[in-house]
Amino acid sequence: MVGYGLYTACASMSDAALPHRPTPVVELSGLTKRYPRTEHVAVDQLDLTVGSGEILCLLGPSGCGKTTLLRLIAGFEMPDAGRVRIAGATVADADTWLEPERRRIGFVFQDYALFPHLTVRQNVAFGLRNGSKAKRLQHADAVLDLVGLTIFAGRYPHQLSGGQQQRVALARALAPAPAVILLDEPFSNLDAALRGSTRTEVRQILKRTGTTAVLVTHDQEEAMTFADRIAVMRSGHLEQVGTPEGVYSRPETAFVASFLGRTNLLRGEGHGSVARTSLGDLALARPAHGQVMLSVRPEALTFSPNGEGVRVRVLQREFKGHDLTYACQLADGERQRLVVQTGPSCTVQAGDIVGVVVAGAAVPLQASAATRARSSPGA
C-alpha cells in the first residue's frame, strides 16, 4: 500500500496549481471526545474537512482541544461519537475502528519522539516496510536529502540540535508518503531565532512534496505564516475556518478577532452597510442590523493631522521599532478605550489630545459558537 511516491507526487504538484476544490483527505463529522470521569468535553460535535495538498492550522489557546482533535485523527484517542475519514476511507465511527498503524498518517510530536537507540537514518527508515533493506535505506537517504540532513545520517538523535531533530522527525513522518501529516506544536521547542527559519523550511518541504498537513499551534503568528487555512478552536468548538487573511481581516466572533492580534471591540447599532458607534458612522464589512459588536483593527485607525474625527486622549505610547502602538481613551467622557497603530515616526505623545479617523471597514461580530452551545444545552 505504502509506496514511495514522494517524488512523483512532488513533480505533479509543482506543475499544477492548487485545484480550486481539492479532494478531501481528512473529513471529520460530529466528532466528539469526552474525557472519562470529567464533565469536560474536549472536542464537541466538530465538523472539518482538509483538502489534498492543503496545510491547515488548528489554532487556539491551551486546553481548547486542538491536540485532542489531532490525536483523534491519528487514532491515538478513540472518539465518543462522530466519524473520521482519511483519504476516502472511514477510519473511526460508531462501528469502525482502525488502529493508528493502519491509517496512513504521519505524526510529528512536540518533543519529536525520535527513537534514541536508532541513528538518524534508521529513524527515517523505520516507517518503510517494502523493498530490500538497501532500498529502504536508500529511500531514507533521499528523504534526508530533502530536509538537508544527509551528513547527519549516521548520528544519533541526542547528537543533533533541536532544529535538526525537528527536521529528522519531519523526514521520518514523510518517508512512508502518508496521506496526511499531523504536526503537534512542532516548533514550540525551538528558540525564537530558529523558529522562523525552520517554519519556512518545513513549509517549503511540505509544499514541494504536495503533502496534506494539519498543524496544531497556539501561536497566531505561526498559524498565519504557515497555513493555507486556519481553523480557530475554542472549548472544543471551531470558531471560524478560513484563509489567514480572511480570518484576520473578517473575524466572525470577538474571540477570533482578539486571538489573532490586537483589536478594538466597539458597540454599535447596525443600519445595513453602516453602523452608528462612538467613533461616528462606520462602514461595515458585511451588513448588520440592531445592536452589534464591531471589531476595528488598530492599524485601521489613524491620527488625523488636522484634528478631524473623534477626539481622544493618549494614555500610553509604546515604541516597537517597526511601528508604534498607542493606548487612547475617548475624550468626551465615555470610557471606551482604543488601540491605535501607526508608523514608527509618529510624534504624538502621551497626554496629547488628538483626532482619530477610521480608515477601513468595521467587522460586525456574532456570539461565539462555544458560548452558543453553552447557553442552549442539548444543541
Added chain:
Amino acid sequence: MASLTWARRARRLPWFVLIPAIVAGIGTLVPIVYLVLRAFEADLETLQRLLWRERTWTLLVNTLSLTAGVLVLSTLMAVPLAWLTVRSDLRWKRFVTVLAVVPLAIPGYVVAYALISLGGVNGFLSQLFGAVVPRPSGYWGAVAALSLYTYPYLFLNVRAALLGLDPSLEESARSLGHGSRAVTWRVVLPQLRPALLAGWLVIALYVLGDFGVVALMRYEAFSYAIYLQYSSAFDRTYAALLSLVLLGLTLLIVGTEGRLLGRRRYARVGSGAQRAVVMTRLRRWAPLAYGYVASVLLAALGLPFLVLGSWLVLAPPDLAAWRSVAEAFVRTASVAAPAALVTALAAMPIAYLAARVRLRGSRLIERLAYLGYAIPPVSLALAMVFFSLRAVPWLYQTATLLITAYVISFLALAIGPIRSALLQVPPRLEEAARSLGRRPFVAFFETTFPLIRRPVVAGTALVLMVAMKELPLTFLLAPTGFTTLSVRVFTRTSEGMMAEAAPFALAIVLFSSLFVGLLVSYEGKR
C-alpha cells in the same frame, strides 16, 4: 452520548499486556483463597477455640518482640554507618559502603549457621581454641542473625536520604539559632523519617517471613511454629489458621507504614542547585568511629566468611562432597532459572499496565503483585500445598508448583525496576512507531523494549539470585529428594553437621556475592 465504557477502553489494550497481567494478578490471590478455605473447613467454634489458645498469644508476643529487637539492633548498626559514610571525614568511604552492602548476598540461615557453629562442644571456637562457649540460640541468637543480614536494607535507605538532604536546610536552622544537636533532632531526623520507615518496613517483613534463622535458632516465632504444626500434627487447621494470622499481621504492618508516612512533603521545595556538603570532622572521635565500622563489618561479613573458611580448612570436603555440591547447584539452578524468566515475562506486562495505562484495575494488579511479595513464605508455601492438593493434585510435589510459588513471591522484585524505567520512556515513542505502521506488539519491541532492556535483565538477575538462596518455599514445596543448596545447608545445620554444611553454604555465598557485584556494576553503567 455516554463516555467510553470500561470494556471498550479495555478492548483497546493489546492482548499481550492484558492477559498475562490478569493471569499473574489473579494467580497471587488463588493460593490465599485456598488457605482461607482450608482454615474455615473447621467450624467457627473450633476456630475460635484454636485462635484464643494461649499458644497463639505466645507466638504473637514472640514474633513481635523478635521484630522489635531486630529493628533496634539493625538501626544501631545501620544509621551510624550511613552517617559516617556520607557526612564524616571517614576514609575509604566507598570501600566501606560496598562492604556494608555485601551481607545482602548472605542468606539469614548462613549467618545463623555461622553463629551456631561458633559455640558448642563440636563448635568452631572449641576446636580452634578449646574454649567451649554455649551455642547462640533462642531470642538473642535470632535477633543477632537477623540483624546482621537485614541491616543493609536500612543502611541503603538512610544513606540515600542523607545524600539527598539539602545542607542549606541545616544551615538555615543554624542561622535561626539552633545548636548542632537541636539541628539533628529538629531538621535532620525528621527528614530521615521516610527512609527509616521504608527500611524498617522491609526489615520487619523479612523478620516476619523468615524461617531459616528462627528454625535454626529454635525460637518459636510464627513461621517456625507453623512449620512445626504443619509437619508434626495431624490437624492442619491450626497451621492454616496461624498462617492467616501471620499474613494479617504482615498486612497490618504494611498498612501502618503507609499511614505513618502520610502525605507530608519531604522533597526539596525550592529551586536552584544543591550545594556540596561540608564533612563533619571526626577528630578525637576517629578511633571510636573506625573501631565501630570495623566491628560491624567484621560481625556481618567477616564472621560468615571466617567460619566457612575455617571449616573448609579444618575438615576439607572430599571429591564426593564437592560433586554433591555441584549436583545441588544444578538442581537449584534448574528451578531458579525458569522462575527468573517467567517472573520477568510476567513483570513486564504488569509494569506496563501500572506505568502506562490509566484504567480502573491496572493499579490493583500491581498491588496484588506486591501482596505476593509481602506474603510470608511459610504462609505462601502452605497456601500452595492446600491449593495444589485441592485443585490440581497432579501439581503437588512438582517443580512446577515450586516455580509458581517463586514467581508469586518475587514478582514485585522485577516489577519495581521495570516500572521506573518505563516511566522514563515517553509513550510517544510507541505512538510514533504506530503512526509509522507498526502493530502494537512490534511497536513496543522495537522502541520501548530496547530502552528498558537493562532493568529487565537486572530484574531477572535479581530474581535468579534470590531464588537460588531461597529456603522456606523450597523446603516445604520441593519434590521429595529434590535437595537444593539452601535445603542442604538447613538440614545439615539442624542436624549439627556443621563441617558438612560448609561447602554448600560457601557455594551459595560465592554465587550471591558474585551476582551482587555484577548487579552493582551493571546498574552503575546506565
